[in-house]
Amino acid sequence: MHELPFYQFHLYDMYYVIDFGTSVRKFSSAPYNGGAGACRYYVNRTVPHNYCEDVLGEGTHFLEKYGIEPAQTCMNLTACDIRKFAFREIDSGLFRISAWVTAGVSNALSIGSHGISLPGTVNIAMLTDAPLSDSAAINGVQGITEAKAQAFNDLKILDPVTGKKAPGTSTDTVSLFIANTAENMEFGGRLTDFGRNASVLAYDLVSEAIRKCSK
Numbered sequence: 175m176h177e178l179p180f181y182q183f184h185l186y187d188m189y190y191v192i193d194f195g196t197s198v199r200k201f202s203s204a205p206y207n208g209g210a211g212a213c214r215y216y217v218n219r220t221v222p223h224n225y226c227e228d229v230l231g232e233g234t235h236f237l238e239k240y241g242i243e244p245a246q247t248c249m250n251l252t253a254c255d256i257r258k259f260a261f262r263e264i265d266s267g268l269f270r271i272s273a274w275v276t277a278g279v280s281n282a283l284s285i286g287s288h289g290i291s292l293p294g295t296v297n298i299a300m301l302t303d304a305p306l307s308d309s310a311a312i313n314g315v316q317g318i319t320e321a322k323a324q325a326f327n328d329l330k331i332l333d334p335v336t337g338k339k340a341p342g343t344s345t346d347t348v349s350l351f352i353a354n355t356a357e358n359m360e361f362g363g364r365l366t367d368f369g370r371n372a373s374v375l376a377y378d379l380v381s382e383a384i385r386k387c388s389k
Contacts, residue, residue, distance in 0.1 A: 189219035202349035206233040206249035214246040220256040223293040253293030254278040260382040269304035277383035282340035284333035295345040305354045310362035317364045321376035
């Protein structure tokens with residue numbers, strides 16, 4: 175078993191920061207510094223319901239204001255109260271996974287729907303030291319996303335326009351951070367040890383975060 179944790183977590187009124195301690199590999203759909211690459215920090219922050227800013231410009235100003243290095247930061251935005259995040263971590267004996275989720279569902283969107291302009295997003299961040307290859311990491315992101323969709327379906331969350339089941343909102347994000355450079359774990363699908371653990375964790379935390387944020 176490993177000694178947990180392998181990061182530092184800081185919670186403030188309007189945002190939280192995860193400091194990985196060093197640069198880690200990143201696969202993220204976050205609006206600020208997402209994509210594939212590397213970063214040291216992850217930030218999830220509450221913004222006003224009517225937020226309509228240049229994310230790059232305003233986001234950089236925000237990070238600089240609070241002394242967080244923009245070039246090393248992957249950042250998400252949410253209208254949900256950031257303090258209502260869901261968190262859990264596991265140690266399989268072979269690898270660790272820590273996960274943080276915030277979830278608002280007001281603009282739940284079924285496939286093909288144009289939706290309505292309401293605030294609401296699901297932000298999922300996972301940190302692992304599993305030695306995932308790039309393709310295994312993308313497998314993992316797929317499984318995490320599928321788990322979120324399963325949580326939405328099981329909670330019977332519907333698109334308010336179409337009345338159909340929604341697999342998520344229009345602005346959901348997944349960010350997977352890997353604190354390992356070995357890359358010798360070739361597969362990350364939901365039948366692998368990593369994929370099964372990551373998807374179950376995502377399912378449980380998305381369900382919990384939805385309940386928290388709706389209160």
